[in-house]
Amino acid sequence: MTANKIRGTPIRREKIFLNKNNTRPNSARKIKTKKRRAVTWAKFNTAKNMMIVQSMCRKGWTNNEIADYIGISLSTFYKWQSEHVEFSEALKEPKEYCIARVENALLTRALGIEKKIHESETVTVEKDGKKVTTTTEKNSLCYYPPDTRAGIFYLTNRAGSDWKQKQQTEVTGNLSIDAAVNTEGRLKAAMERKKKE
Template structure:
């Protein structure tokens, strides 16, 4: 027998709450807690009720876009106006500049252009590798010295 409790979350108010919590960056665990259900119940309802799944997805997309935009802005650097107020009145406005953030730029490029910016480069070698070291004429002492070079 199905638990009809999910029905309260299918109302316009319930769906707006779910979308808002997702937009605010809450995890599924936190959203389930706010709903008064176990996280497993939330996953079940998401699978069974398209409206719940879509509300959460829509809210998370908004948050993701905001983070993407902030990362992009940080990667490029930006200017902003700092306003100083005393007793509610503007005393001065100063334009400040935030330098581009190399880490943000690298992160952006590694994710947006992984074939060109990933750390691991694929290098293929064609041809023979037929090199052999002849140690038959070496003394035990010479072999020991060679072995120590590898350390």
């Protein structure tokens, strides 16, 4: 390599050697790319895989994360979802379950929570060379007051017709604008008042 007077010595590009686990990178910047498994619908369509997809949805995984875990692209994921009813049901049911749980949690937070707390504490003390263990148990009642923001959010989404954030008012009647304004007369009257002062 010869040095250029203006740019200096050129950058040496080293060859990229791929492991057996890696495929050819999409670009020079993505050196460590995972090898995509050749996953087809026929290979994937088992009851065990559908249960795994359902559990991922219940845990809050996004579509992109599920597709990456399966080893397919996001476009293939959406294609499977539109073409295969069992796959779309495996995705839909747990997401509805999660939404229902969040709605219930939001409602309880909006109404306030009263919770019984059971605490037990074990203390080991050495007395006269012997270890003595004492356990104390305590029951208490913990109260979390209602959260107004959670209540507002719940009501605007569940009863939107009565609890809208934006108020709309309608005005009825006639409106007329007199375009013939006597500006010349008003100007003369203002000039006369100014002269009097």
